[in-house]
Amino acid sequence: MLENFPFYLILIFAIVMIMMVADKIKVAYPILLIVSGLLISLVPGIPTVSINPEFIFLIFLPPLLYEAAWSISWKELWKWRRIILSFAFVVVFLTALSVALVADYFIPGFGLALGFLLGGIVSPPDAVSAGAILKFVKVPRTISSILEGESLLNDASSLIIFRFSLVAVSTTQFIFSKAIVSFSWMVIGGIGIGLLIGWLFMKFHKYLPTNANMDTALTLITPYMIYLAAEELHSSGVLAVVSAGLYLSHNRHSFLSSASRVRGYNVWQSLVFVLNGLVFTVIGLSLPTITAGLEKEGVSFYSAIGYGVLITFVLIIVRILAAYGAVITTIIARNFIKVADKRNPGLKGPFIIGWTGMRGVVSLAAALSIPVKLDNGNDFPQRNLILFITFVVILLTLVVQGLTLPYLIRKFKMMTTEEEEDEQRVYNDLKHELAEFALLHLENNYSDALKEQPMLRKMASKWKDSKILNEDADMTAESRAIYITILSQQRKWLIKRNKKDTKIDERIIRRHLHHLDMEEEKMRFI
Structure with a gap:
């Protein structure tokens, strides 16, 4: 580990540079990161990157989900709850079923159990990818709310399918009654544990003599403790983190001071920036390890690519059909029940929702968590092929859908x-x-x-x-620019004054500089 430390430092520096390029050319950074990681992995002498799935699930997933839950609007989530829940659970199941049927029919050596396992892995779209792409284009709030809400829940539903399929493949038996009980506990228990621990942390923040630094530190450990507690009790750690994040976010002004909210926001933005950059680059770097496994199973490289393209096509078609199916269901249902929006959704909105189905870190982590051996000591069937297909799906959906999505949104003129x-x-x-x-x-x-x-x-x-x-x-864009220029000149004046006047305590100067920084930051929200 220590001998590769300079490599990891250079890698983080490269990630920052790539993200700068992505902002400059208006391309979502997950696309450039995964492609760059793939290219870096082909350079001779580059250390082999082996991803520990538990490391991904524990270190990366809880804070990313927690931050996403903290950022989303509970009001919008509740407003679009029907379509969000349908995409997060029903559509995920239908996607997994479709993948299972196609894999069973077209891929040699796959049965329905392995097909469902693959379906559970590749069914959830990645929230980070969609959010990074939508940052460069404007879409109606309806679509962004649905995508944000869906991404919070579909990871949990897909991982539940994955776990049940893993049990079925490993033990060659599946008891429906036990599966129902286990599923219910994973969902209800996960939500309940998340709300309980979230409530306890809220009381800690509210009644203990904390300051902004302590509050920020507590928010950093909260998602990890919630995830670990839920997983130890065999419920869904993902649902626990999401439910706690939503609960605490909704009540943030009742237990956090303004200083805690401002400092915590800045810390979390930086943390998520680094985690997202690392995880997408590591996905690209993992290709040599994944490809090497194909040789052990006797699967040709080109056949494996073909299977990956086929599964990717199935995922895209099923999601688009599901989006239009949801519209038809809403049009019928609004004649009998109250729905969030009675306006005609048209044809463009559902297509954009359907096309926003890029896969990412959760899919790769789930694939990597497949055990190498079965309970009886035999090799897990098709493990390396599943890993390779998952990588192809992530790469194709990010590059093909990710690069074309901004063009489609602008072409459709979604935001008038x-x-x-x-x-x-x-x-x-x-x-x-x-x-x-x-x-x-x-x-x-x-x-x-x-x-x-x-x-x-x-x-x-x-x-x-x-x-x-x-x-x-x-305030117009011009007046905002003038005001920021004046703030910059004030900052320069303070720095010069600090150098010239040795009698002034520099801490006083820094207080004024901090005030100017806060004023400039405020301009982002005006």
Whole structure:
């Protein structure tokens, strides 16, 4: 490990450079990372990267899922709960079933049990890939909410299918009644354990004398403790982490201070940035190890590629059909029950949802976790072929769908100018209403202090100005750029003053610099 330490340092530096290139050329970074990892693996003398699946599941998965759950809107998740649950559970099962049938018919040596195992591995789309791609294009909030919500739950459902299939292959027996009980405990127990531990951590934050640094440290260990506790009790660690993340996110303002929220946000953004970069690069680097295993099973390289292309095609077609099926079901159901949105979804939206099916880290980790030996000591059947097919699926969906998705979204004109203007109008109206509320509260409850305190009068004046402003007077891109330039000049002035005046305590200068940094950061949300 230590002899390869310089290689890993260079690898992290390369990841940062690749992400910079991705931002520059407007390509989702998972695509460039996995392709770069693949190319790096072909360089002679590069250390062989062997991925430990437990390392992926334990180190990478809990924080990535937790951060995703923390970021999503509970209101939007509940609003689109029917279609999200259908994609996260029903569509995942149908996808696994389709893969099982195709693999059983076309791939020699595969039965239904192995087919379901492969289906459970490749059925869940990757949340990170879709999020990275959608960052460069604008889509209606409806589609992004559905994709975000689905990605939180489909990992759990696919891993449940994977576990049951693994038992069926390993023991050659499958008892339906026991499977139902086990499935119920994995779902209900996982959610219950996540909510319970999440509630305990919320009480720790709320009643213990913590500060921002302690709160941030607690948030970092929370997903790991939840995942480990759920897995030890043989329930779904994924569902436990997701349910806890949603619960704590929904109540964040009741137990975290503003300082804890700001610092925690910055720490988590950096952590997720590094984890995502590492995991996608490692996927590309793992190809030589995966390819070498094909020779042991006597499968030709080109045949294995063909099987991977076939399974990828099945995944894409099933997801697109499922997206249109969900639309048809919604149109029929809204005549009998209340649905979230009664507008006609059209043909473009379902296709985009169907095309957003890139696979990623969960699929590879699940494939790698297949044991090398069966319980009876024999080699696990088709293990290396399953690994290779999984790699091909991840590579093809990321490159083909990932590169074409932004073009399709722009071609379909998913986000109209009217929708963008309406969103900005709602934001401006809410800002003015908020200023009016603050002004009335100040005048009604602190009228004497308002007369005596100049600073309060200044605040009231600011809110009055905000109240009378119309949307044409809001900060434009040009005024934002000018303000950021002024902040930069103020920063330079402070640094020069600090160098010239030796009597000023540098800590005071740093306080002013921090204030300028906060002002500039605030511009991102205006």
